[in-house]
Amino acid sequence: MENDTIFALSSGVPPAAIAVVRVSGSAAGAALKLLAGRLPTPRRAVLAELRDSDGDALDRALILWFPGPATATGEDLAELHLHGGRAVVAAVETALAAIPGLRRAEAGEFTRRAFFNGRIDLAEAEGLADLLAAETESQRVQALSLANGHVSRAVAGWQEQLLGLMAAAEAELNFADEDDVEVGEVVAQGLISGMGALAAELGAWLARPAAEVIAEGLSVVIAGPPNAGKSTLINALAQRELAIVSPIEGTTRDVIETPLALDGIAMRFSDTAGLRAEGADAIEAIGIDRAKAAVEAADILLWLGPPENMPDHPRAIRIAAQADRWQGDAEAEAAAARCDLTLSAATGTGMDGLHRRIVDIARTLLPREGEAALRQRQRVALAEARDWLTIVRGSREASDLILLAERLRLAGAALDRITGRAGVEDMLDALFGRFCIGK
Numbered sequence: 001m002e003n004d005t006i007f008a009l010s011s012g013v014p015p016a017a018i019a020v021v022r023v024s025g026s027a028a029g030a031a032l033k034l035l036a037g038r039l040p041t042p043r044r045a046v047l048a049e050l051r052d053s054d055g056d057a058l059d060r061a062l063i064l065w066f067p068g069p070a071t072a073t074g075e076d077l078a079e080l081h082l083h084g085g086r087a088v089v090a091a092v093e094t095a096l097a098a099i100p101g102l103r104r105a106e107a108g109e110f111t112r113r114a115f116f117n118g119r120i121d122l123a124e125a126e127g128l129a130d131l132l133a134a135e136t137e138s139q140r141v142q143a144l145s146l147a148n149g150h151v152s153r154a155v156a157g158w159q160e161q162l163l164g165l166m167a168a169a170e171a172e173l174n175f176a177d178e179d180d181v182e183v184g185e186v187v188a189q190g191l192i193s194g195m196g197a198l199a200a201e202l203g204a205w206l207a208r209p210a211a212e213v214i215a216e217g218l219s220v221v222i223a224g225p226p227n228a229g230k231s232t233l234i235n236a237l238a239q240r241e242l243a244i245v246s247p248i249e250g251t252t253r254d255v256i257e258t259p260l261a262l263d264g265i266a267m268r269f270s271d272t273a274g275l276r277a278e279g280a281d282a283i284e285a286i287g288i289d290r291a292k293a294a295v296e297a298a299d300i301l302l303w304l305g306p307p308e309n310m311p312d313h314p315r316a317i318r319i320a321a322q323a324d325r326w327q328g329d330a331e332a333e334a335a336a337a338r339c340d341l342t343l344s345a346a347t348g349t350g351m352d353g354l355h356r357r358i359v360d361i362a363r364t365l366l367p368r369e370g371e372a373a374l375r376q377r378q379r380v381a382l383a384e385a386r387d388w389l390t391i392v393r394g395s396r397e398a399s400d401l402i403l404l405a406e407r408l409r410l411a412g413a414a415l416d417r418i419t420g421r422a423g424v425e426d427m428l429d430a431l432f433g434r435f436c437i438g439k
Contacts, residue, residue, distance in 0.1 A: 005031065006105035007096045009089055016084035021092055023078040024110060027101040029065065032078040034099060035092075036063050050080065052095040059088050073110055074117025107436060115420065122420025123151045126375055130215060132436070137264025138366060142214045142373055150372040154205070155418050158198060158385075162412045165194045169405040191404050192391050195411075199389035202382055209365055211373040213299070217259055217266035218362050221294045223311070224304035226274030229321035229345060233304065234258065234271040236345035255287075255294050263359045265366065270294055275305075300361050302354075307338045315361050317341070323349055378418050385414035 005025025011018065023031050033039050034053070040046035042065050050058040062081035071077040082088050096102050111128060114120050120128070127146025134140040145151075172187045222230045238258050256271040272294050273287030292311075295301055301316040310316060320336030324344040336342050341357065343350025367373045374382060388411040397403045 005102050006109055007031075007093070007102055008105035008110070009093070010079075010110075011084070014084050014086040014089050019082045019084040019089045021080040021082060021089070021096070022110065023080075023096065023102070024071075024073045024075050024105075024113060025102075026076060027099070028076040028078045029067070031096060031099050031102055032063060032065060032080075035080070035095060040065050042067055045081070050082075050092065050095075052091070053098055058091050058095060059083055069117065072119065073113040074119045075113060121149075121152050123155070123378065123418055124149055125420075126378075127151075130211070133215070136261045136266040138214050139266055142211060142367065145372040146211070146375075151374065151378065152419055154372075155415050158202065159412060159415055161194070161198050162408055162415070165191055165198075166405065166408045166412070168194075169401055169408060172401055173405065188399055188401060188404065191401075191408075192393065192398055195389040195391055195404075195408070199386045202386040202389070205374065206379060206383055206386065208367055208371060209373055210379060211375045214266065214366060214373060217268040218299040218365060219270065219294075219297060220267050220300045220302060220358060221270045221272060221298035222302045222304065223272050223275060223291060223295050224321075225306075225309070228274065228304035230271050230274070230304055231256075233302070233319075233321065233343075233345040234269055236348070236351060237269055255290050262355060262362070265359065265362050267358075267362065270298075299365055300358060302358075306335060315365075317354070317357050317361070319343060319354070321345065323347075381414045381417040385411040388414065 003026070005023065005027035007021060007023040009019060010022045011020040029039055035050045035058070036048040037051070038048070040048070040063055045062045045064050048061060048063045050061055050063075052058055059082050061083070064079040064081070066072075066077040066079075068075045068077065080092060082092055093104070097104065111120070111125055115122065115125050124147055127143050127148070130143035131140065131147050134143050168187060169191055222234055224230055234256065237260060255273075258269050260267050260269050272291035275288055275291060295311050295313065298313065299315065301311070301313040302319055303310045303313075303316050304319050304321040307318050310318060318339040318341075320332075320339040320342040322344060323336070323342045324347050326332035326336075341350055341353050343354055345351065388407045391398055391404070391407070397407070
């Protein structure tokens with residue numbers, strides 16, 4: 001299967017102005033020659049008349065020829081830039097399928113070949129998958145950083161440091177009798193210092209926000225007592241009737257979630273059941289329990305209620321809501337003075353200020369400019385490498401060069417899993433299955 005030559009539509013679904021069909025594999029050149037009658041100069045677009053095996057015209061198209069291995073897939077690669085009508089694409093794909101040795105590509109197969117042929121590593125492939133799925137600016141920036149090798153370059157630097165430490169350990173173990181090789185406690189202490197410094201660097205990366213926060217969106221939960229204006233607020237944020245608004249207490253009985261993007265940052269806003277200690281029936285009580293769980297898991301809490309009743313949360317915005325109803329009420333205005341902002345979702349008053357506050361807090365939860373976040377798989381491997389590099393001074397391991405050398409080896413193996421050099425066969429199918437057919 002991996003030796004087959006594959007083809008697929010790599011642009012959007014027709015009809016479109018242009019449709020790009022890619023062919024990759026050892027028979028790509030022969031296939032292009034059969035359809036176009038010749039191979040063009042490598043990496044130059046040439047206009048050609050495409051014909052099927054019976055000589056019937058298929059399309060007048062631009063063709064490009066990329067001889068391997070310096071191609072996207074590491075194999076011979078051809079591209080056909082067709083007119084983007086459904087019938088044109090179907091006819092060309094039918095003609096390609098009729099050529100012996102060619103078959104339609106499976107999902108993610110082009111990228112999978114790029115990985116196996118060393119054109120990209122696993123971290124870059126994951127970034128490419130995220131880039132294809134990106135819907136917001138923050139998702140695009142993060143995915144592009146990963147796809148462009150930001151994490152891979154960091155891993156390469158850590159591996160280089162590990163190799164230096166491993167070389168020092170091996171020199172002591174194998175050449176301690178040589179005059180120019182440091183021996184004994186001096187070498188062990190040097191290794192421990194180097195391992196500690198590298199472990200601290202890995203820990204700093206682990207302290208960054210996880211990539212899933214960007215990909216899945218920050219959780220913003222709206223909570224408060226019944227009839228505090230929570231459903232009106234989420235409807236105003238979503239700009240549609242998402243939740244039922246009613247003066248009847250307990251109308252919202254479950255968590256209602258909607259994805260939104262504020263200033264290019266993906267978020268998941270949730271409306272929750274009103275929190276109250278008494279008077280709830282059995283169904284509403286379940287909703288209240290779910291609301292409490294949502295508040296605990298929230299990245300940002302929007303609290304619509306008395307400030308003194310707000311659950312403890314590190315990133316909460318205290319909101320004096322429904323300002324259109326209580327302005328002029330001295331008691332309500334005194335309570336509002338203890339909140340972070342005043343708004344009326346019904347009239348729009350204060351909504352811009354709420355928008356700015358949410359975005360300001362959200363930015364503190366995202367990687368800073370120039371930083372790359374790690375996916376969960378990568379974080380697990382990095383945490384394992386850090387743990388292998390962490391040595392307790394004065395322990396038995398701290399003076400045993402053989403054990404230190406083994407810890408260095410195991411740390412290196414953990415780092416290898418980030419870029420796909422080892423131990424990733426069980427998850428490759430799941431990764432490349434996220435891609436479309438033409439990727």
